[in-house]
Amino acid sequence: MELPRVAVWLLSFLLIDSGRTEPASESWGYVDVREGAHMFWWLYNGSGGNFKELPLVMWLQGGPGGSSCGFGNFEEIGPLDRDLKPRNTTWVKAASVLFVDNPVGTGYSYTDNNGFAKDVATVAEDMMVLLKNFFSSKAEFQGVPFYIFSESYGGKMAAAISLYLSKAISKGEIKCSFAGVALGDSWISPMDSVRTWGPYLYSTSLLDDNGLSEVRKAAKAVEEAITQGDFLKATQLWSTAESVVEENTNGVNFYNILTPASEERVSSVAGHGYLALLVRRHVKPLHRQSLSELMNGPIRKKLKVIPQNVTWGGQSEAVFSYMAGDFMKPVVDIVDELLAAGINVTVYNGQLDLIVDTIGQELWVKKLKWTGLPSFNNLRWTPLDDPAAPGQTGAFYKTYQNFAFYWILKAGHMIPSDQGNMALKMLTMVTRQE
Incomplete structure (x- = not known):
């Protein structure tokens, strides 16, 4: 072959x-x-x-x-x-x-x-x-x-x-x-992560009793979708659960609870689909502007093999979207x-x-x-x-x-x-x- x-x-x-x-x-x-x-x-x-x-x-x-x-x-x-x-x-x-x-x-x-x-x-x-x-x-x-x-x-x-x-x-x-x-x-095991968000944040003084209740409720909704085998819905509800966490923690950083989150990740703009919101939270931080400028500038020039119509990171949102049902x-x-x-x-x-x-x-x-x-x-x-x-x-x-x-x-x-x-x-x- x-x-x-x-x-x-x-x-x-x-x-x-x-x-x-x-x-x-x-x-x-x-x-x-x-x-x-x-x-x-x-x-x-x-x-x-x-x-x-x-x-x-x-x-x-x-x-x-x-x-x-x-x-x-x-x-x-x-x-x-x-x-x-x-x-x-x-x-x-x-x-x-x-x-x-x-x-x-x-x-x-x-x-x-x-x-x-x-x-x-x-x-x-x-x-x-x-x-x-x-x-x-x-x-x-x-x-x-x-x-x-x-x-x-x-x-x-x-x-x-x-x-x-x-x-x-x-x-x-x-x-x-x-x-x-x-x-x-x-x-x-995504659900094991989501179901422990509330207890972890509560134990680190980032949630009060009301917030813990709301985060647990949001996690339960995700779990029900997974139990029903509706994994695309579970991904959507996972996004909702993250928004509930942000609202009750004043925008905790999902990647490091002691580090301030960027404004781009904290703000949930009305009218954006849940997938766009997830990409903004979990892919965009990996493609910050300074890194994008490096990869699409000096590094691209060094490599000399990247097709002219290809932009570093240009298809990443589509990658996430196509994987949403498996996520x-x-x-x-x-x-x-x-x-x-x-x-x-x-x-x-x-x-x-x-x-x-x-x-x-x-x-x-x-x-x-x-x-x-x-x-x-x-x-x-x-x-x-x-x-x-x-x-x-x-x-x-x-x-x-x-x-x-x-x-x-x-x-x-x-x-x-x-x-x-x-x-x-x-x-x-x-x-x-x-």
């Missing part, structure tokens, strides 16, 4: 690390994952020596519609920040990092025939085409431990992708050394399948995250049918020092067999942005470099 076309361009950039300047290489390109559906990827080879001695990490952003090549790269874990200055906590120090604009239509990825994905199954199928192409064209990575790290809705996609990948490897369809998946502040569906069963298959699964969550609060994450974890769960639950967690503040606790973690959970303190939804040193330490622990 002929592989889809892929265009690759190479160059070098300089990484500044502890006063040393080291060359590192990049590559990027497009893969046609379906007819008229073009997915963009961007790889940074790990620095500090032979990249084959380091793991390969694929990073998947949330949204759906958030750009890994944009936000994940320049706002979280890439070698440069959005001001194009070296990032001290870049994950390229400890791994080669593959960013993918996923699903199709996200970031620089695009479709010219409305070939948007409508569910995580299609997302996973598309990714299999990309990964088959990647590991075939870059055979040097086939023997390198390969991990999938994710954030937010990216975690839901990562779970499905991991299951598809493990099956493709067993059938000999893809050659790679898949070593595990990490689900960061992930939308694995509130849980994938806890997929996590169970991964664990039963012996695949390493890590869950990590930020203490200050609201939209995917840690309480909700713990709820779905306790529902797992994984045979190791009772032993995992009986373990006491282990504290981890904050690398940026020795002697202070930066996180707790527990691990048993092929499952681990990290509780990251003083971090919200975007852990690498809020606690970069702690996130980097977690990466090295998950990938067994320490």
Whole structure:
């Protein structure tokens, strides 16, 4: 079978690390994952020596519609920040990092025939085409431990992708050394998140009794729609529940309860459809104007491969809209399948995250049918020092067999942005470099 076309361009950039300047290489390109559906990827080879001695990490952003090549790269874990200055906590120090604009239509990825994905199954199928192409064209990575790290809705996609990948490897369809998946502040069980918003906000003095009652009522409406199997309605009611939260908390930031929310997210303008409101809350913050100017300006000019009619982030709203009917569906069963298959699964969550609060994450974890769960639950967690503040606790973690959970303190939804040193330490622990 002929592989889809892929265009690759190479160059070098300089990484500044502890006063040393080291060359590192990049590559990027497009893969046609379906007819008229073009997915963009961007790889940074790990620095500090032979990249084959380091793991390969694929990073998947949330949204759906958030750009890994944009936000994940320049706002979280890439070698440069959005001001194009070296990032001290870049994950390229400890791994080669593959960013993918996923699903199709996200970031620089695009479709010219409305070939948007409508569910995580299609997302996973598309990714299999990309990964088959990647590991075939870059055979040097086939023997390198390969991990999938994710954030937010990216975690839901990562779970499905991991299951598809493990099956493709067993059938000999893809050659790679898949070593595990990490689900960061992930939308694995949407209802468990929504039902715990009220208690979490109440316990942090962000709701009074009246507000707690209203948020619980809104969450109950979402739950009823899910019980009835009306997931599109559940997504709409989820948007309503968020508005109820905003009204009763004076506009709490869903991504970090201690950080002021932007005016764009707080204000609910009458006449806007619920999907437009959701996009404004959950995709636009990943495409802030300064990042958009960077990606559609200097970075676009550097890459030299983006079609003239494609704007970075231009199809992201459509990506979210097409996935709306799948958005509130849980994938806890997929996590169970991964664990039963012996695949390493890590869950990590930020203490200050609201939209995917840690309480909700713990709820779905306790529902797992994984045979190791009772032993995992009986373990006491282990504290981890904050690398940026020795002697202070930066996180707790527990691990048993092929499952681990990290509780990251003083971090919200975007852990690498809020606690970069702690996130980097977690990466090295998950990938067994320490």
